[in-house]
Amino acid sequence: xxxxxxxxxxxxxxxxxxxxxxxxxxxxxxxxxxxxxxxxxxxxxxxxxxxxxxxxxxxxxxxxxxxxxxxxxxxxxxxxxxxxxxxxxxxxxxxxxxxxxxxxxxxxxxxxxxxxxxxxxxxxxxxxxxxxxxxxxxxxxxxxxxxxxxxxxxxxxxxxxxxxxxxxxxxxxxxxxxxxxxxxxxxxxxxxxxxxxxxxxxxxxxxxxxxxxxxxxxxxxxxxxxxxxxxxxxxxxxxxxxxxxxxxxxxxxxxxxxxxxxxxxxxxxxxxxxxxxxxxxxxxxxxxxxxxxxxxxxxxxxxxxxxxxxxxxxxxxxxxxxxxxxxxxxxxxxxxxxxxxxxxxxxxxxxxxxxxxxxxxxxxxxxxxxxxxxxxxxxxxxxxxxxxxxxxxxxxxxxxxxxxxxxxxxxxxxxxxxxxxxxxxxxxxxxxxxxxxxxxxxxxxxxxxxxxxxxxxxxxxxxxxxxxxxxxxxxxxxxxxxxxxxxxxxxxxxxxxxxx
Numbered sequence: 064x065x066x067x068x069x070x071x072x073x074x075x076x077x078x079x080x081x082x083x084x085x086x087x088x089x090x091x092x093x094x095x096x097x098x099x100x101x102x103x104x105x106x107x108x109x110x111x112x113x114x115x116x117x118x119x120x121x122x123x124x125x126x127x128x129x130x131x132x133x134x135x136x137x138x139x140x141x142x143x144x145x146x147x148x149x150x151x152x153x154x155x156x157x158x159x160x161x162x163x164x165x166x167x168x169x170x171x172x173x174x175x176x177x178x179x180x181x182x183x184x185x186x187x188x189x190x191x192x193x194x195x196x197x198x199x200x201x202x203x204x205x206x207x208x209x210x211x212x213x214x215x216x217x218x219x220x221x222x223x224x225x226x227x228x229x230x231x232x233x234x235x236x237x238x239x240x241x242x243x244x245x246x247x248x249x250x251x252x253x254x255x256x257x258x259x260x261x262x263x264x265x266x267x268x269x270x271x272x273x274x275x276x277x278x279x280x281x282x283x284x285x286x287x288x289x290x291x292x293x294x295x296x297x298x299x300x301x302x303x304x305x306x307x308x309x310x311x312x313x314x315x316x317x318x319x320x321x322x323x324x325x326x327x328x329x330x331x332x333x334x335x336x337x338x339x340x341x342x343x344x345x346x347x348x349x350x351x352x353x354x355x356x357x358x359x360x361x362x363x364x365x366x367x368x369x370x371x372x373x374x375x376x377x378x379x380x381x382x383x384x385x386x387x388x389x390x391x392x393x394x395x396x397x398x399x400x401x402x403x404x405x406x407x408x409x410x411x412x413x414x415x416x417x418x419x420x421x422x423x424x425x426x427x428x429x430x431x432x433x434x435x436x437x438x439x440x441x442x443x444x445x446x447x448x449x450x451x452x453x454x455x456x457x458x459x460x461x462x463x464x465x466x467x468x469x470x471x472x473x474x475x476x477x478x479x480x481x482x483x484x485x486x487x488x489x490x491x492x493x494x495x496x497x498x499x500x501x502x503x504x505x506x507x508x509x510x511x512x513x514x515x516x517x518x519x520x521x522x523x524x525x526x527x528x529x530x531x532x533x534x535x536x537x538x539x540x541x542x543x544x545x546x547x548x549x550x551x552x553x554x555x556x557x558x559x560x561x562x563x
Contacts, residue, residue, distance in 0.1 A: 120410075171274050
C-alpha cells in the first residue's frame, strides 16, 4: 500500500494581506474527518505490541479527556509567539468542530527547543522571557516564565513604539494575561499556552489546550513507543524508505530534507525517532538502541538497560517502560514525524498542519502505509497572511520591474546605432582585432551614453527602491506575532473560517 503523491497540492502561502489557504476544500475536509474516524475505529487488524490500534487509540482519546465517538479536530505547534499563518490553525479547528458538533484541541509542544520567543514589531524587538535558558535550553519546558519586572519593561517599550500607530493591538492584553499566568508556574510553556488560550477565548475561539510533555508519560503513548523500539530495524527501514520516496517524487537532492534518515549506529545499533531526555540534568541525545540476543535494548549506563520484547503484552510492556523511565528520570520525547504520527493515529480524526508540517505529513502518509499497512488518515493544511496593519493596502515596490526598465533604457540609449554596431561586429571574423576594437568602441559609447540625465534618474530611483524594500521587509513580514494585529482583523479572519 502506498500513498499517492498526486493527491497533494502545491501549497504556497498567500502573497496578499487577509488571504487564506485551506486544503482540501472545507466540505472535503469534514468528510475526511468522519472517514478517518470510522476507519481508525475499525482498525482491529493493525496491532501495536499485540494490541489493536483501535483499542490503543480509544485509550489515548480517553486519556486526553475526549469521548471516543465525537469527532476530534486537532492541531499542534511549538509554544512560541505564533504568527497569523500558524494561529489560523486554531480558527480552522474551531470552525470544523462547530460545523460537526465535534471538539477542537490545540497541543502545545513543550518538548522542542525554544524558538520564536522575541516579541517583534517594525523597528524593534524584545525577548519574551528574561530567563537565560531561553537561549540554550534543550527543550522549551526548561525555560522559566518572565518576571513581572521584565514584562513591565516589555510593556513600556511597546507602549512607546505603538503610541503613534493608527490601530490598537492585543499586545497589552497579552502581557497582562502573561503576568498573571507566569506567577502561577515555573515553566514558560505552561504560562504561554494558557495566555494564548485565554486571548483566543476572548476572540471567540473555542478549543481545549493541552501541553504535550504529559502525553509522553501516558501508557498509550509508551505502548506505541515500545512497538517502534522493539522493531527498530524494521521501522527505520520503512521510515527511510518513506523519506527516500518523498525526495525522489519531489526532486529533492539534499539528504537532510525535509529531515534526515535514521542511521545505523556502529555494528549493532539503530537510531530511533525519539529524543532521550534526562529530566534531572536537562540534557538530551538522539535515542539509539542496541541489538542483543535478538532483541533491541535501550541502555542507561553499562549495567542498566531496558529490553524491548516484540512479543510482550502491550499494556504490561508500556507499564514496565514507564517504571524504568521514571526510575532514571528519563523521557522518550517524539521527534517531529513521530509526534505527528501520535496525533494522527492515536488522537485526532482530522489533524491540521501548516505548509511546512504538510510536507512532514506527506512523508508520514508513506510511512503509515508501509509500516502499519493501512490507508493513512487524511490530514489538512491551512495558513493565512496578515501583514502589519499599517501596511494593509499599501503598494509594494517592484524591484524586478525597475530593473527591467533600466535594462530597456540602457540598451536604447544608442538607438539604431547600437544595432549597426551589433551587425557589423557579427560580420567580422571571430577573434579578429577589428571585431575586438569595434566591440570596445561600442561599450565606450554605451558607457558615455549611460551618463545621460534619464539614466541617472533611473539609478537614483532604483537605489531609493532598494532602501524602501528593506523597510518593507518588516512592514510586509507575515511572521510577526498575531497579537500585533488589531482584534477586528483577527475576528474578521475567524468569521471567514466559519463560513463552512
